[in-house]
Amino acid sequence: QVQLVESGGGLVQPGGSLRLSCAASGSIFGFNTMGWYRQAPGKQRELVVTITSSGRTNYADSVKGRFTISRDNAKNTVYLQMNSLKPEDTAVYYCKLQTGGRNYWGQGTQVTVSS
Numbered sequence: 001q002v003q004l005v006e007s008g009g010g011l012v013q014p015g016g017s018l019r020l021s022c023a024a025s026g027s028i029f030g031f032n033t034m035g036w037y038r039q040a041p042g043k044q045r046e047l048v049v050t051i052t053s054s055g056r057t058n059y060a061d062s063v064k065g066r067f068t069i070s071r072d073n074a075k076n077t078v079y080l081q082m083n084s085l086k087p088e089d090t091a092v093y094y095c096k097l098q099t100g101g102r103n104y105w106g107q108g109t110q111v112t113v114s115s
Contacts (some may be wrong), residue, residue: 002026002104004095008080009109016113017083022095022106024076032099034071034078038091038111045094051078063089085113 008020020036035050035058049059049069057069066085071078078095090113095106 002028002097002099002102004097004104004106006093006095006106006109009093009111011112011114012085013115014085014087014113016085017081018085018111019082020080020093020095020109020111022078022080024078024095024097024104027100028076028097029099032097034098035096036069036078036080036093037096038089038093039108040088040091043091048093049080050096082111085111087113089113 003025004022006022012018031053033050033052036048037045038048039045047060048063051057051069051071053073066083068081092108093111094108097104
């Protein structure tokens, strides 16, 4: 059983910053991929960024240069530093873990960018 616990969402003004965290626990293989996806109202869930256990990253074009993903393998935790936030970044952000051929999702955390 794998559990993902997210934290760090909230309300921020345009141009502001937020940091999301996602801690994974349970049966996790050494090689795995963690990442963040988001879903805005009325839209499909989309990739934000992923990072492998070896540190390889894959960013969506819309967040390149503004968002930074990092991870602490010892803690099975991934972080998303979001800077220069825009209203279009408003969404529910979901943490995802791929391990052992399966996908696991967190419960989601709301990020709202508004003045």
